[in-house]
Amino acid sequence: MKRLAIVTTVLVLLAALTGCGGKTEEKAETTEGCEIAMISESADMDGDSFVKATWDSVKSFADQYDMAAKAYEPEEASKESYLASVKEASDDGAKFIVLAGSAFETTAYDVQTAYPDTDFLLVDGVPHDDSSNYATAANMVSVVFAEEEAGYMAGYAAVKEGYTRLGFLGGQEIPAVKRYGYGFVQGAAAAAAEAETKVEMNYRYAGTSGASEDVEKLAAQWYEGGTEVIFVSGGAMTDSVVKAAEKDGGKVIGADLDGGSLSETIIASATKGIDSAVETVLRSYEDGTFVGGTAFNYAAKNDGVMLEMGSSGFSDFSREDYRKMFNQLKNDKIQLKKDTGVDSVSELTGQWVTLKE
Structure with a gap:
C-alpha cells in the first residue's frame, strides 16, 4: 500500500494521558x-x-x-x-x-x-x-x-560560530537519526560555502542508543584528534559523549531535547516539539x-523543530543569525535532502566539507 501523504498542518489540541501495567x-x-x-x-x-x-x-x-x-x-x-x-x-x-x-x-x-x-x-x-x-x-x-531541518540548524550554527572540525555521532542507523545527520552535513556545507571555509567532519553511527564505554572512547578519540564539537543523536549515548567532552575540553550539540542545563559542554540542542x-x-x-x-x-x-538558543553557548552566532536561518527554512527557501533518495552522506558535503566516515 502507498505511504499516506503527510499532513503538514497540525491540529491544535491538547491531550490527556494515563496508563497501565507491566514493568x-x-x-x-x-x-x-x-x-x-x-x-x-x-x-x-x-x-x-x-x-x-x-x-x-x-x-x-x-x-x-x-x-x-x-x-x-x-x-x-x-x-x-x-x-x-x-x-x-x-x-x-x-x-x-x-x-x-x-x-x-x-x-x-x-x-x-x-x-x-x-x-x-x-x-x-x-x-x-x-x-x-x-x-x-x-x-x-x-x-x-523534520529532523533534517533541526540537524541543518545545528550544522549551520556550528560553522557560523567558527568551528571547522566537526563530528556527527548517531545511535542506530534509523531514518530519524539519519535525517539529523544528513541535515547536519548540509547545514555545515551551506555555512562553509558562505564563508568559503574548509570544514572537516567525522561521521559515524554507533549502532546503539545506550551509554557505553565504547561510545565514550570513540568520542574521546575524535576530540583528541582535533574535533571541536560533536553533534550527537542517540538517546542515552549523549551522556557518554558529554563525559568525553568534559575530560578533553570538547563541545557537544544535543538532539531531541534542550540539554543545556546538563553540562557546560553542551553549546546547543537541536530539538523537536x-x-x-x-x-x-x-x-x-x-x-x-x-x-x-x-x-x-x-x-x-x-515550529515543530528548532535550535534552542536560550541555553546556547554561542557567542558569534547571534539570535538574529538564527532568526534569518529559521525563517528561510520556515518559508521553504532552503530545500534539504532527507533519508531517502541519498545513497551516501558524501553526496551532501559540497566542495567545502571533507568527510571522515
Missing part, C-alpha cells in the same frame, strides 16, 4: 485498570531522552485531566516484546496507547488492526509492514519530525475529535 511507571496511584498507556522501545526509559520526553508529556496531560496513566518498558527491544506490552496494556483496559519511537513502525501496523477498539499514537514513525507497505488505519495517528505533538493528539482523544488515518509532520513551518 511500569505510574502517573497516579491506581491499583487497577488504566485509560492511557505509553510503551517504551527499551527497558531503560529514563536513559532515553526521546522516550522520557514522550512519557513526561503523557504524564503531564494525565495530571491535568486526572486520568490514570502508566508506561510499559518491554523486556527487550523486539517486536515480540512490543506486541506483548500492547496486549498487556489492552488487557489492563487501556483505551489509548502511545507507541514511543520509530522502532514501533511494524508493531503499529499490526496492532492497529488487531485492536480496532483502541486508539493509537505512533510518535516518530509511520506504520508499515515488513515489506515497507505503508498504511495508517482509522484508529491510528502518527507523528514525524515532542510535547506539543503528544498533547495535540491526546487532546483530540480527550475531547472526542480524534481523527485517525493521518500522519502529522512537525517542521520549521509549524
